[in-house]
Amino acid sequence: MSAAPHSASFARRALAVTAASALGTTLLLTLPAQAATEPGYVSQAQSAAALPPVAVDAFGRTTTGGWGSATTGGAWTTTGGTATDFSVAGGVAAMKVRGAGWHLGAQLAAASTSEAEVQAQVGLDKLPSAGSVDLDVTGRAVDASKGYKLRTKVMADGSVRLSLVAAGATTTTIASQTTTGLRLAPGGQLEVRLQVTGTSPTALQAKAWPVGTAEPAAWNLAVSDSTAGLQVPGGLALSTYTSGSATNVPITSRFSDVWVGTAPAEAVAPGVMASTAEAYGPTELTTGTPVGTRLTVHQGNLTLSTPGQVVSGLDVRGFVKVTAPNVTIKNSIIRGAATSKQTALITNATVGASVKVVDTELYNSAPGPWVDGLRGSNFTLTRVNVHDVIDMAHIYGDNVVIEDSYLHDNLHYEVDPAQNNTPSHDDSIQIQKGTNIKITGNRIEGAYNTGIQFTQDQGIVSNVTVDQNYLDGGGCTVNLAEKGKGPFQGITITNNTFGRTTKHYNCAIISPTTTKPVTANNYFVDGVVAAVRKG
Numbered sequence: 029m030s031a032a033p034h035s036a037s038f039a040r041r042a043l044a045v046t047a048a049s050a051l052g053t054t055l056l057l058t059l060p061a062q063a064a065t066e067p068g069y070v071s072q073a074q075s076a077a078a079l080p081p082v083a084v085d086a087f088g089r090t091t092t093g094g095w096g097s098a099t100t101g102g103a104w105t106t107t108g109g110t111a112t113d114f115s116v117a118g119g120v121a122a123m124k125v126r127g128a129g130w131h132l133g134a135q136l137a138a139a140s141t142s143e144a145e146v147q148a149q150v151g152l153d154k155l156p157s158a159g160s161v162d163l164d165v166t167g168r169a170v171d172a173s174k175g176y177k178l179r180t181k182v183m184a185d186g187s188v189r190l191s192l193v194a195a196g197a198t199t200t201t202i203a204s205q206t207t208t209g210l211r212l213a214p215g216g217q218l219e220v221r222l223q224v225t226g227t228s229p230t231a232l233q234a235k236a237w238p239v240g241t242a243e244p245a246a247w248n249l250a251v252s253d254s255t256a257g258l259q260v261p262g263g264l265a266l267s268t269y270t271s272g273s274a275t276n277v278p279i280t281s282r283f284s285d286v287w288v289g290t291a292p293a294e295a296v297a298p299g300v301m302a303s304t305a306e307a308y309g310p311t312e313l314t315t316g317t318p319v320g321t322r323l324t325v326h327q328g329n330l331t332l333s334t335p336g337q338v339v340s341g342l343d344v345r346g347f348v349k350v351t352a353p354n355v356t357i358k359n360s361i362i363r364g365a366a367t368s369k370q371t372a373l374i375t376n377a378t379v380g381a382s383v384k385v386v387d388t389e390l391y392n393s394a395p396g397p398w399v400d401g402l403r404g405s406n407f408t409l410t411r412v413n414v415h416d417v418i419d420m421a422h423i424y425g426d427n428v429v430i431e432d433s434y435l436h437d438n439l440h441y442e443v444d445p446a447q448n449n450t451p452s453h454d455d456s457i458q459i460q461k462g463t464n465i466k467i468t469g470n471r472i473e474g475a476y477n478t479g480i481q482f483t484q485d486q487g488i489v490s491n492v493t494v495d496q497n498y499l500d501g502g503g504c505t506v507n508l509a510e511k512g513k514g515p516f517q518g519i520t521i522t523n524n525t526f527g528r529t530t531k532h533y534n535c536a537i538i539s540p541t542t543t544k545p546v547t548a549n550n551y552f553v554d555g556v557v558a559a560v561r562k563g
Contacts, residue, residue, distance in 0.1 A: 081555065083139035083264050083288035086534060088559025091116045095134055099557045101264065101288065102138035107172045119284055119534035119561065125161075125270045126278045133164075133267035135172055136288075142261040144168055144224045145289040146178075147554065149239055151217035153280040156184050159271030163281055164193075167224035167288075168262035175262050176253070178222040178234045186211040188218070190248050192232050194255040202232075203251040210236060217284070219243070227259040264288050284534065285556040309471030309498035309525075310434040316389035316413030321359045332357075332383070345393075347371055350404075351378040358386040364417075366394035370446060372422065376404035382427070384408045391416040395439055397446045405462055409433050418452055420472075424460040424486050432469045438501075440476040453477045456501065461487030463518075471498045473527060478502035484513040491518035500527025504535035504561065508543050519545040526550065526558045538563045 083101030093111040095104035104121075106114050109132050113124045123132040144167040152161060161182045169175035177193040179201075188211060191204040212218055217239040225231045229252040237244055268281035317323070322341055329346040332339060332355045342360045347367075362373045373390045376383045385402070390412060392399045401414040405425020412433040414420040420435040421428075438454040447453055456475040459465060459482050472479050479502045482489055499505045505526055508516055516539075526536040536558035539545055550558040 081287060081289050082141050082144070083136050083286065084555070084557045085121075085286045086552075086557045086559045087116045087119050087121045087284055087286075088534075088557075088561055089116055090118075090562065095121050098136055098139075098286070099559065100139075101136040104134045104136060105172075106132070106134045107267075108132040119559075121266075121283045121286075123268050123281045123283075124278050125268060125281065128159075128270055128274045128277055129272040130277075131267065131269045132281070133172055133265055135169055135263060135265040137169070137171075137263040139263045139288055140261045141288070141290055142168065142225075142227055143290050144222070144262075144264075146222040146224075146264065146287070147219065148266070148286045149217045149219055149284045150180055151212065151282045151284075152182060152214065153282065154214045154276065155182065155186055155212075156270060156274035156279060157276040158184050159273035160184070161271070161274070161279060161281065162267075162269040163283075164265070164267045164269075165220055165222055166195075166262075166265035166267070167222045168230070168258060169265035170258060170260060170262045172265065174257065175265060176222075176224045176230065176232055176258060177265075178220055178236075178249075180212075180218060180220060180236060182212050186213060188212055188236065190234060190236055192234055192249050192251055192253075194253050194258060196255040196257045200255070202253050203249040205248050207236070207248055210238070217282070229254045230259065285552075285554070287555045289555070310411070310413075310432055310469070311471065312413055312434060315411045315432070315434040316387065317359055317361055318387050323361060348374045350374065350376040350381050350383040353380055353382050355381070355383040356386065357383060357388055359388065361389045361391075363391065363393040364399050366396065367398050368396075370398050372400040372403035373417065374402045374407075376402070376407045377424075382406035384410070385412050386410045388412050390414045392439070397439070397441050397444045397452060401435075415474075418446070418454045419456070419458050420475075421457045422460070423458065423462050423465065426462045426464050428462060428465045430457065430467045430470060433471075435470060435472045436474045438475045451476070455479070455481040457481065458483065459489050459492065460485045461489055463489070463491045465489075465492040467492070467494045467497060469496050473498070473500040473529075475501045478507045479505035480507070482506075482508040482516060482519070484509075484511040484516075488513055489516055492516075492520070494519075494521045494524060496523045498525045498527070499536070500529050503531045504538040504563075505530055506537040508537075508539040508545065510540055510543060515540070515543040516545070519543065521545050521547045521550060523549045524551075524558070526552045528552060528554070535561050537561065 085098035092115045097103040115122050146167040150163040163180040164177045166175040166177045179191040181189040189206045191201050194200045218236050220236045223233040233247040234249045235247045266283050323343040325343045327345050331349045333351045335352045336354045338356045340359045344362045364373050390401045400419040400422045401417045403422040406427045408429040414435045415437040435456045440452045444452040455478045456472045457480045479499050538561045
């Protein structure tokens with residue numbers, strides 16, 4: 029039995045032994061030298077406010093006979109084929125090309141700008157048997173056919189040729205490159221980025237790279253052009269063309285994660301947002317036991333049974349149980365111990381008990397599949413660093429606040445005795461029942477199963493706010509499962525930034541159609557709207 033490796037981990041705060049006595053060991057916490065330069069928390073809402081997008085569509089809806097309306101940018105209009113050739117499902121907008129030599133297109137005319145920064149993902153369900161398929165992203169679409177296009181031409185062997193095309197009264201390829209090593213596999217996707225800025229001349233830059241890999245620093249193509257009729261603002265268009273030599277139609281062209289901002293956008297464009305947004309949020313340097321705190325070791329388990337009790341400066345080498353109201357644990361470390369029983373580093377499950385945990389670190393110093401971070405209800409976590417446990421917080425009751433905390437690096441076992449030797453069901457936060465729950469201003473990442481799992485295994489879950497967090501990980505990062513107890517009520521998920529490491533691509537939030545969470549201003553780190561996926 030072995031824990032799955034974590035993809036990333038920040039350097040832990042160093043512990044230096046400074047003194048010892050017969051009664052206990054005193055520890056002094058010190059920070060690495062580089063800590064002074066660690067950035068503070070900036071919410072995604074603050075970052076995005078600098079430059080509102082012109083158009084955004086993550087295609088988090090299901091439609092047939094068209095593409096419906098984008099999250100931002102208005103309704104899509106389509107050209108070519110019939111209405112049934114256009115559909116949206118599972119975060120992908122599809123154009124089904126049923127005949128060789130066909131041309132299909134979709135346009136957001138309302139998303140008009142003369143300074144366009146465009147990013148999208150393009151792909152095919154299969155490669156053409158012969159010839160090629162064009163996947164065009166137009167950053168200044170004057171109408172359904174005219175504009176400046178980034179053309180991704182996919183050949184029968186999967187090789188790719190990128191071109192910048194000026195489609196005016198005539199169509200001219202103004203720059204082109206076959207990129208060595210850039211290929212598209214059947215069902216795969218490429219990320220494409222296009223800038224169209226200025227007029228007379230217009231400056232154009234473009235690049236493409238495989239989804240899931242780092243964006244290249246250099247542009248593949250860069251050129252200027254002054255084609256008459258294109259020196260005016262235009263909208264966004266996506267289109268596809270299958271050459272007449274292809275004999276294996278229908279071929280479905282796929283588009284996803286469309287984002288259009290106002291260029292020049294180097295400071296806030298999607299590719300840059302992806303590299304900077306992850307720096308924001310609580311870290312091990314802004315959560316956990318404060319620098320300079322002197323800690324006294326407590327060997328063994330600890331029960332806090334006095335109302336109003338305050339515990340500070342303890343290094344607990346065991347588990348904590350709270351049985352009284354208004355208890356506070358601060359400036360401490362709870363390490364747990366080896367065990368073969370299901371438990372948590374802190375348990376607050378006694379009727380009438382409540383606890384606030386502040387500026388404290390929770391982790392399992394004897395890693396195993398049986399230990400969660402905190403279990404129960406009526407608790408508040410503030411600036412708490414939780415790691416190396418199965419579930420960081422396991423909620424089964426009312427009145428819970430998790431704020432400004434760092435929940436990361438879950439333990440995961442492919443053979444987990446706590447799950448009948450099936451894989452661990454590790455969640456950053458699991459909510460089994462309860463109301464009046466607030467999850468705000470946190471960095472939550474590293475779970476294998478789900479970041480925030482809403483489930484009603486023990487009772488009704490309602491009135492939960494998830495706001496201004498950085499969230500990542502899991503199959504889908506936020507998962508609402510009704511479990512036969514009816515729709516969730518009062519669920520608000522707003523102003524969050526989502527990472528891109530989910531097992532199911534583009535799945536930030538998944539919810540049954542019967543539950544209607546309130547969502548707004550949720551974005552992936554690359555600027556794409558994090559829409560609710562139905563499931």
